[in-house]
Amino acid sequence: MEEKIMSKINIDIKPVRDIVSKSGDDQDSSLIAILQETQDEYGYLPKPVLKEISRLKDIPLTRIFGVVTFYSQFTLIPRGKHAIKICSGTACHVKGADDVKQKVKEQLNVVEGETTADYQFTLETAACIGTCFLAPVMMVDDRYFGKLTAGRVTDIVDRYSSKV
Numbered sequence: 001m002e003e004k005i006m007s008k009i010n011i012d013i014k015p016v017r018d019i020v021s022k023s024g025d026d027q028d029s030s031l032i033a034i035l036q037e038t039q040d041e042y043g044y045l046p047k048p049v050l051k052e053i054s055r056l057k058d059i060p061l062t063r064i065f066g067v068v069t070f071y072s073q074f075t076l077i078p079r080g081k082h083a084i085k086i087c088s089g090t091a092c093h094v095k096g097a098d099d100v101k102q103k104v105k106e107q108l109n110v111v112e113g114e115t116t117a118d119y120q121f122t123l124e125t126a127a128c129i130g131t132c133f134l135a136p137v138m139m140v141d142d143r144y145f146g147k148l149t150a151g152r153v154t155d156i157v158d159r160y161s162s163k164v
Contacts, residue, residue: 015041016049020056031059031067035074044075080115080122082160084108084140089128091135096148100136101125103150107157120161 019037023030034053039045045068054061068074086092086101101112104123108116115122131137134146138153145156 011042011046011048013049013052016052017056020053023057031057031064032071035064035068039074044078047076078115078119081120082141083122083124084138084157085124085126085129086138087129087131087136088125089132089135091132092129092137095135097136099150100138100148100153103153104138104157107154121157 016038019034019041023034031053034057035045038049038053042049050064050068051061053059054064068076084104086097086104088097088101105111108121108123110116110121110123112123112125126139129137129139129144131144131146134144136148137144137146138148138156139145140156140160145152
């Protein structure tokens, strides 16, 4: 049996079958846990995979989409290998976060919420990262970078670009 479903790219559905098989028989009490584990596996929730969850768990696809679109932790869009979050809180804004954000947008050729064509970076903003003493600040994955300048932003993004 073919383990791949065609969309824009080939999606291997075997991992989601394994995830669902471990979830037990209850129709939908484990749906969120299945979706979380599935997103961890794929990096996002591909539509063919959601259809497979619907089929295997006998849950209407509309209910699954309702859950996925209700909770902000889930995404239907492929995300980059590295997430860049730029703080837009008051301290960061006052100290130049807009310039930092503009530099990242130019360097990656994306707007907020987009992922680069090579799926290396996704650019996001955060209302507050909670490190005002480092303003302006951004995070790459789980690492903080503070007291930023446009020049530092270029160097930081370049460092992660080479880690393909």
